[in-house]
Amino acid sequence: MKSISESGENKNKTSFFVEDYIASDSSIPEYITAKSGLKVRVADSEWRLLHNKGKGNILNLSWLRGSNLKDRELQLTLLVFIYYAINKAASTTATVSIGIRPVINSGFPSVLDLTIMWSGLSISKKKATNQFFGTLLKLGYREFKEYHQFTSANLGSDNADPLSPFTGRLNDIEFDSVIQNLNQEIAKVDFDENKDYNFFAKRGNSYSFAFSTLRSLIGTRLVVAVLRRPLQVAMIKWSDIIPVGGTFDDDLIPVENEVFNIGTVSLQLRLYRIKNNVKDARYRSTPEKYPMTLSENLSLLLYRYKKIFITGVQLTLLNSGINLTKDKVLTLIKNMPIFISSEFFSVKINCLSEFEGIFTHNSSLYHLNEALITNAVAGMKGISDRTNNLCVTSNRLRHTALTRGAEEGLDSAQLSRLTGVTEPAARHYIDIDYLSRRLIDDNYIANDFLRNAFTVPVRNLDKDSGVIIGHDFEEIGGVKNISSCNLCLAKMGKPIGCYGCPNFLPLLDADHRFILEQAEEKLKANMAQFDLIIGNRSLEKLERQVKKIKIVISLCDEIINKKEELNA
Incomplete structure (x- = not known):
């Protein structure tokens, strides 16, 4: 069993260039202290920058040994990595190291050579190159001013399309x-x-x-x-x-920004x-100004x-x-x-x-x-009407929240506080018109994949299954997991809110048309009370439920008709 005190020990001793070189160059220290507090021996081919196994915990610089860098170029490269290891996140340090390698591996290119190779570099490598030469300029090496002027002016854009079915917002x-x-x-x-x-x-x-x-x-x-x-x-x-009403006693969080008692146990x-x-800045040294409820x-x-x-x-x-x-x-x-x-x-x-x-x-x-x-x-699972391989990331979740927030009329400052992105990034979402956002959700009903997503649950009810009851106590469907159903927070309630839920098993011979009539009456009554121009989200959800009920009815009719044809 390993002792707790052994976990941060750096045991790597392999040097990628001789220690005499460090000793003869006063600008290159023998040891540095990384931002995480770990002591790093600069001559090692691997720098351990983090206690845990997060991105960048080991910075591999062994590639420098096989590069064609001249002595001065090697010195400058080390100074950049030393600067990043001390001042920046380990993940950023690793990203710059990986991105700059193909650019300088054969020696620092001239500005002309950099211009020629630029179009063949990915966005991430362009950013790393820009950061690399920008850091050299920051460290006082003015000969790289022209490099940085070119790289910063030609970064291009990799702004995510919030309507993309693969990387943008989730509908x-x-x-x-x-x-x-x-x-x-x-x-x-x-x-x-x-x-x-x-x-x-x-x-x-x-x-x-x-x-x-x-x-x-x-x-x-x-x-x-x-x-x-x-x-x-x-x-x-x-x-x-901490409980709401308490205080973090943090000098960087104004007391007025903390959450006072809001009448609930939260x-x-x-x-x-x-x-x-x-x-x-040390690890966990810069809190956001506003705690979250x-x-x-x-x-x-x-x-x-x-x-x-x-x-x-x-x-x-x-x-x-x-x-x-x-x-x-x-x-x-x-x-x-x-x-x-x-x-x-x-x-x-x-x-x-x-x-x-x-x-x-x-x-x-x-x-x-x-x-x-x-x-x-x-690994989160879900269904999609736009792709057979739904991918969920924290970025897509933020895109979704930003787009929804823009739909609700939140300004860029509110969106920034909600998601932690900068205000300029949040403004990108406000500029998207409402009708463009709705196009995604309105095109799903005829999609074969979504129709197939409803075919599996349609069945005859097993005796041991939980039962979903309609307003007149008629059986509408069953549930895969009764405890999950009991904890459901669907605001539309049962049974209208059940359609489309992966836990819901609609009965083949239930009166789904009666549920459809109830949903359409509810939608009609609500439409009379809300201004549709503002795109009320409650109405949108009810509209989607109406479409889902119609899909279930179509599938049930199709299955019943096929059975009748076989029995004829």
Whole structure:
């Protein structure tokens, strides 16, 4: 079992150029301290920049050894990487290293050569090259001014199209189905905190559902709620979640920005920026000015997750010979990451003082690799009328929120605060006209893929299934998972809100036309009360439900007619 104090040790000793070169050049230090606080030996071919396994935790510079860089070019390249390792995020440092390699591997190009190769570079490599020469200029090497003028003026644009079916916003059918599936997965979780050690350490086959799976579900749910990058979610510690009405006592968060008592039992969340211009900024040193209020349901979910988390810490301490009550553990976890690496549960903890020294406000040890949260978000399932391979990312979730917010009339400042993007980026969404946004959602009804998405649930009801009852107590359909159905938060209610839900199994011979009449009457009554020009979202959802009910009716009629033809 590995000791907790061994986790940050850098054991790499392979040099990519001789130490005498460093000693003879006073501008290149022998050691530097990375932004994470780790000590890095500059002569090593691999620089460890992070405690955890996030992007850029190991910066591989072995390629410099095989490059054709001249001594001065090598010196300048090292100075750039030293600057980035000390001042920038590890992921940014790695991105610049990867992007600049094909540009300078054969030696620094002339401005003319750079101009010739420019069109063949990807957007990411162009950005890395611009950052590289811009940093040299910032460090005082004026001979690269012409380089930076060219690169900064010719970056091009990779602005995401918010209406793209592959990278842009999720339309309402896609978004609704993704959230419904996620909520159903969470509803299946057993939140009994009396788990054994195997549940956390994943030893043996005691659990098909382990702590890592629960952690992924909660992480995904939080990404959906806060609309931030996975790295920002991975940075959160338990000290960042407090009840509304409480205070973070943070000098960088104005007291008036904190969430006062709003009459409900909810939590507020402190989030941290990952892109800032603060010199020598440490990990988790720049919080966003406005904490975020979490819903009652999400607050309860985090509370139940926290109880299981405390059990895991208690068992890990006990496994190291430290027996503490849950109340005592509660006070210890304040600076522990909410989404903790599974490696923690296998660590040997020598004493409590060592434990408390490792988990501080700015520590990054055992914070989950953000790539795992990214993968969990990408694993979200849903249906789409535009593609057979729906891809969900945190970027697409933000695009969706930004577009919806623009539809609701939010200004750029409000959109920026909602999603954490800059105001200039938010303005891009305000410029899209409302009718253009609606085109996506209005074209789905004749789509074969969406029709196929409804064919599987249509069936005769099994005796053991849960039952969806109509307003006149008639059976409309069954459910795949009764507990998920009981926790459903669909605002339109049953049975109208059930159509299209992946948990709903419409009956083949139910009177779906009667439900359609009810939905159309409800839509007609609501249309008389709202100005359609503003695009009221409640009306949009009701319109979609009417279309979904019509699809189910068409499918039922088609199946029944085929049966009658076979029996004729």
